[in-house]
Amino acid sequence: MNVEEKKAPIRITRFDGLFRGRQRLLSGLSGVLFAFLFIFPLFASGFWLNTLTSLLLLAAMAEGWNFIGGYTGYAAFGNVAFFGIGAYGTALSMTKLHWPFFPGMIVGVAAAVAFAIVFGLPILRLKGHYFAIATVALATATGEVANSWTSFTGGSAGITLPFFHPMQLSGQYFYYLSLLLVVFGLFLTWYIMKRKLGYSWVAVREDEEAANMMGINTTWAKVTAFALSAVMAGFAGGIYAYWRTFVLAEEVFKIDYTLQMILATVFGGPGTIFGPFIGAFIYYILVTILVFFLPIGQLHATLLGTIIILVMVFTPKGIMDFISGKRKLTWRALLENVRIYRV
Amino acid sequence: MEREVILESQSVTKHFGGLAAVEKVNMKIYQGEILGLIGPNGAGKTTFVNIITGMIPITSGKVYFKGRDITGWPAYKVGRIGIARTFQIVKPFRGMSVRENVAVGAMFGHTGHTRSSKEALEKVDELIDFVGMSHLKDRYADELTIPYLKRLELAKALAMEPELLFLDEVMAGLHTKEIESAMALVRKINERGVTLLVIEHVMKAIVGITNRVFVMNFGQELAQGTPEEVLNHPVVIKAYLGEKFAQRHMKQKAVAAKV
Numbered sequence: 066m067n068v069e070e071k072k073a074p075i076r077i078t079r080f081d082g083l084f085r086g087r088q089r090l091l092s093g094l095s096g097v098l099f100a101f102l103f104i105f106p107l108f109a110s111g112f113w114l115n116t117l118t119s120l121l122l123l124a125a126m127a128e129g130w131n132f133i134g135g136y137t138g139y140a141a142f143g144n145v146a147f148f149g150i151g152a153y154g155t156a157l158s159m160t161k162l163h164w165p166f167f168p169g170m171i172v173g174v175a176a177a178v179a180f181a182i183v184f185g186l187p188i189l190r191l192k193g194h195y196f197a198i199a200t201v202a203l204a205t206a207t208g209e210v211a212n213s214w215t216s217f218t219g220g221s222a223g224i225t226l227p228f229f230h231p232m233q234l235s236g237q238y239f240y241y242l243s244l245l246l247v248v249f250g251l252f253l254t255w256y257i258m259k260r261k262l263g264y265s266w267v268a269v270r271e272d273e274e275a276a277n278m279m280g281i282n283t284t285w286a287k288v289t290a291f292a293l294s295a296v297m298a299g300f301a302g303g304i305y306a307y308w309r310t311f312v313l314a315e316e317v318f319k320i321d322y323t324l325q326m327i328l329a330t331v332f333g334g335p336g337t338i339f340g341p342f343i344g345a346f347i348y349y350i351l352v353t354i355l356v357f358f359l360p361i362g363q364l365h366a367t368l369l370g371t372i373i374i375l376v377m378v379f380t381p382k383g384i385m386d387f388i389s390g391k392r393k394l395t396w397r398a399l400l401e402n403v404r405i406y407r408v
Numbered sequence: 409m410e411r412e413v414i415l416e417s418q419s420v421t422k423h424f425g426g427l428a429a430v431e432k433v434n435m436k437i438y439q440g441e442i443l444g445l446i447g448p449n450g451a452g453k454t455t456f457v458n459i460i461t462g463m464i465p466i467t468s469g470k471v472y473f474k475g476r477d478i479t480g481w482p483a484y485k486v487g488r489i490g491i492a493r494t495f496q497i498v499k500p501f502r503g504m505s506v507r508e509n510v511a512v513g514a515m516f517g518h519t520g521h522t523r524s525s526k527e528a529l530e531k532v533d534e535l536i537d538f539v540g541m542s543h544l545k546d547r548y549a550d551e552l553t554i555p556y557l558k559r560l561e562l563a564k565a566l567a568m569e570p571e572l573l574f575l576d577e578v579m580a581g582l583h584t585k586e587i588e589s590a591m592a593l594v595r596k597i598n599e600r601g602v603t604l605l606v607i608e609h610v611m612k613a614i615v616g617i618t619n620r621v622f623v624m625n626f627g628q629e630l631a632q633g634t635p636e637e638v639l640n641h642p643v644v645i646k647a648y649l650g651e652k653f654a655q656r657h658m659k660q661k662a663v664a665a666k667v
């Protein structure tokens with residue numbers, strides 16, 4: 066008898082495969098949530114509409130992060146840069162060129178994608194925490210540039226955008242636009258994961274050397290994942306800019322946004338189609354509870370970072386695994402995770 | 409009749425810092441043959457394959473595939489031109505099912521450009537049968553035991569439909585019975601028209617399946633020839649068993665020959 070067969074191996078939960086079982090549970094939950102989200106503005110407005118719009122923008126960015134972090138397995142910690150560039154691109158097109166919103170937003174997204182390709186090519190050669198650190202540094206540096214290039218970006222004075230007309234429909238307009246972006250993200254994920262590109266991403270995540278040897282241009286796979294995550298965050302940034310009618314570097318390049326994307330994805334299940342979307346809800350509910358019970362007023366980056374580490378250590382596949390009963394909190398499982406992910 | 413050379417390495421060399429892992433290796437692999445590559449642990453066999461397949465940069469030398477200079481090509485291009493390999497330390501895509509693992513080869517390998525992901529997923533059934541894993545098709549790679557992971561390596565490489573296949577110790581750790589079925593499998597692969605370079609420590613397998621053997625030691629070529637010639641060559645025995653054993657072995661053989 067083989068050594069391997071002597072005892073059943075500990076069920077180690079890794080990131081999901083392309084369509085592993087949990088997908089059904091997630092899509093069921095998502096269906097209910099969508100029905101709710103679609104009719105939500107009929108009975109809510111003001112504060113709640115704004116909160117849900119923020120949540121949807123987070124969900125869209127998390128869907129994007131899922132491409133590079135969830136499916137391709139690269140711990141990108143700088144995706145807020147795409148959000149910020151999307152916001153600035155939109156704001157600058159609308160104020161300096163006096164373009165309408167949609168073409169302006171396309172400029173923002175194009176700039177974010179170009180940025181992802183130009184910087185992705187060199188930094189996607191780095192692995193593990195080197196890559197993570199490089200992305201943090203890149204996002205921080207970009208925020209600094211936006212903040213100090215006063216002649217172009219207005220510097221610390223920010224940029225004020227024109228208002229949406231008619232004003233009284235503004236809330237609903239940006240809400241449904243964000244919802245549309247989330248649906249687009251889900252569709253995009255589903256579409257890609259059925260195709261060769263999706264398989265190349267997962268292959269890179271599981272074993273980059275083997276992927277390369279099997280004929281996958283791994284550089285191309287990684288750069289497309291990075292660039293498509295920039296598409297999602299770029300759109301989110303564009304919507305955000307016009308919605309808030311004000312763009313400020315300190316705000317739109319905050320590392321908190323990156324951490325939120327990661328948390329939402331990791332909560333819901335990285336490498337799954339609906340995970341980031343569900344995770345955004347889990348994140349908002351958790352934050353609301355925490356803020357209510359803790360005397361801190363808001364969640365700071367340090368706290369978010371700590372939560373990320375805890376979640377990664379205890380549930381690398383997302384907390385959906387607890388809900389579906391596939392996973393238990395034991396020390397043995399914890400140590401296995403530490404060993405596998407070298408966290 | 410002179411047989412066609414499918415792969416030729418000229419003076420291929422790889423240095424890791426001060427260590428010459430592979431030193432001036434000239435090797436010719438002929439179309440349709442099964443060439444054995446043997447040598448003690450650390451002889452540089454895996455490193456040689458890593459260089460040819462573009463997994464590590466070459467220090468110096470040239471590599472030709474069907475007359476075409478492929479020196480320094482990235483691994484994915486080497487894979488697409490018709491060269492595949494298995495890994496001594498298996499490299500499954502753990503989060504994918506067996507079918508998906510194999511299908512990746514059919515999607516991106518030598519003939520990958522001709523089919524979609526869906527076509528690839530449908531095509532690999534026959535291949536999974538061929539390596540005897542049809543009952544495990546929809547299992548995830550992280551649920552497999554080592555012997556099956558080795559077969560999966562083979563299926564993934566074959567799905568690329570290579571013309572030349574490197575097998576790096578696919579039989580290591582298998583039992584006698586498993587080795588025999590693996591040997592039969594290798595022969596069948598060869599019958600499909602695939603040229604093979606087989607790295608193996610199991611001498612029975614080397615003698616049983618290869619037409620020709622290339623021996624490496626300390627990164628260099630030690631000997632070449634038919635399995636019988638090479639395995640009885642004093643230099644080879646010395647490399648494997650050490651000086652003292654070799655002398656004793658040769659004496660015993662001499663005695664046996666006289667009697």
Ligand SMILES: Nc1ncnc2c1ncn2[C@@H]1O[C@H](COP(=O)(O)OP(=O)(O)O)[C@@H](O)[C@H]1O
Pocket residue numbers: 424427429447448449450451452453454455456
């Ligand atoms: N990436 C590497 N870095 C440094 N040394 C290496 C590396 N890969 C292999 N070596 C060394 O090169 C030599 C040949 O190794 P290898 O090709 O694996 O031998 P074999 O496959 O014949 O057992 C060994 O001494 C090994 O330690």
Ligand SMILES: [Mg+2]
Pocket residue numbers: 453454455496
């Ligand atoms: Mg080896």
